[in-house]
Amino acid sequence: MSTLRESMAEHGFESNDDYAFQVRCLLKGTPNRIRTLSIQGDGERRKTAFATALAHALDTPQILYHDFSDAEPPTPEVILPPGTDEYGRKAAPVAPLDDIVSQACALSEAESTVLILDQLQAADFREHIRVHRLIRDRRWLVRDAPYYANPRNLLLFLISEAPLYHSLQRESFRVWVGRVSERRVTLSPAEVGLGVDAAPLLDALNDLFRVVDASPTRSELTRLLEDLTAHVQTEEHLIHALFGRCEGIDRERLNDSDLVPVLTRVIERLRDYLDIEQIVVGRGRDDVESGFDGTGFGV
Template sequence: MSSLRESMAEHGFESNDDYDFQVRCLLKGTPNRIRTLSIQGDGERRKTAFATALAHALETPHILYHDFSDEVPPTPEVILPPGTDEYGRKASPVDPLDDIVSQACALSEAESTVLILDQLQAADFREHIRIHRLIRDRRWLVRDAPYHANPRNLLLFLISEASLYHALQRESFRVWVGRVSERRVTLSPAELGLKPDAALLLDALNDLFGAVDASPTRSEMARLLDDLASHVQTEEHLIHALFGRCEGIDRDRMKDPELRPALSRVIEQLRDYLDIEQIVVGRGCEDVE
């Protein structure tokens, strides 16, 4: 678990925040219930990236995903011919939710499985009730046919942009995934592979990040510094580079006249660090389209 953050970054979710504690709480959940994680926050589809990366970081053999907002569900790998009842009437096709939950239950009998149910706010409220029953009873009914889940192997991740059904929420452990990292990391020049005299440039950048409430990750900082060393010459360039490299940067905020001194300081420290005698300073934020 000590490398959870690094493993999740390798699978597409990078953050300064450490989720080790929350994941330990989830995994030590009530043994007679399906362990369920309710992923909340203002990160929009970043929550989906979190769920997928966490499932991979846990080295789960089977990861299943269902999006309730998908009006055209993907074609299943196996297409069964239409069945008929004893009167010769054709049975309706299996609902995509029933199909994927029954698969998750079956797979969990033998191996670890993660089922991600995304955009639950688009689901019928009755589906919330059914999911709650799955967690409580460890059983999913499809046309009166039961599919049993192994609570030792099945993990359920729920993502919703609105409040969950109260009983469903009570059965879940909640985790917050924000638009940006809540934890701000101050990296030293050595940690970024820079000379010691880059400290003043990093100080200027950190002051700017504080002013715009941004918390760039290590890789974002590394890419930004590459741009600073190779391309950035003006305040306008700096704004484009910040927006281009750092998730969560508010572009409108970057054009606020109050930020001009902080932007200018970064350019000045960049000039000193690169030992450039003269650098053309942009006219300010109004130049950014």
């Protein structure tokens, strides 16, 4: 059976951090409230990827998503004709938030449901109050018509780039999702499919990651090593490969002059590993034109 971290990676969110404890706390929350997860951090849209991957990793049959910053919400699957009151006046269309929350409430009566409310900082403050009432009362009102949520089946994920309404935050369990993993993992050569002779190269890379405060995941490191052994010849190439493969890495830091010796050590260990007599060591910006195959892509 795969771990939560492995399952989330299969659904698009990879991290060295393990969120199993936080998820257990969420799932064991107060039964008479809607269990709510406040996803915080500096990961920007990485938080959205976290929420979506977690919902899938929990094997949730129904996953609904609403983005408050979307100026043109997607068209609902079912478009109802406009209603009229007793005087024949047409009623205003149902707001996107009312539509998605009422759906979530209805679906939760029979099935496990996750409702993701993203970019809450773009919502009117009154909507924060309404969401708080939903958590507390397990009820959502649409034009005085109540929709009741089943607290055993409904999970609510909140994402905001600004502080939440205080009462709303107090009802939530907070989890931090950073732009990079907080946990740094040191992998052995065998774990990335290499022989023991690759250990000095991995040691040099781990020193580089510590200096630039990077925490690449297993798949990022695997792809980086593929680039190193097939394409990288200079420190300049190494910088491009690092930025290209490792999410959240600071490109300006990679170009600092004090980093040159650390980059050079990686290139030297790479040369030793590949048993190449000579490799160009420098920070020149010329590309390896000999790899051009006429198709527009290097080989």
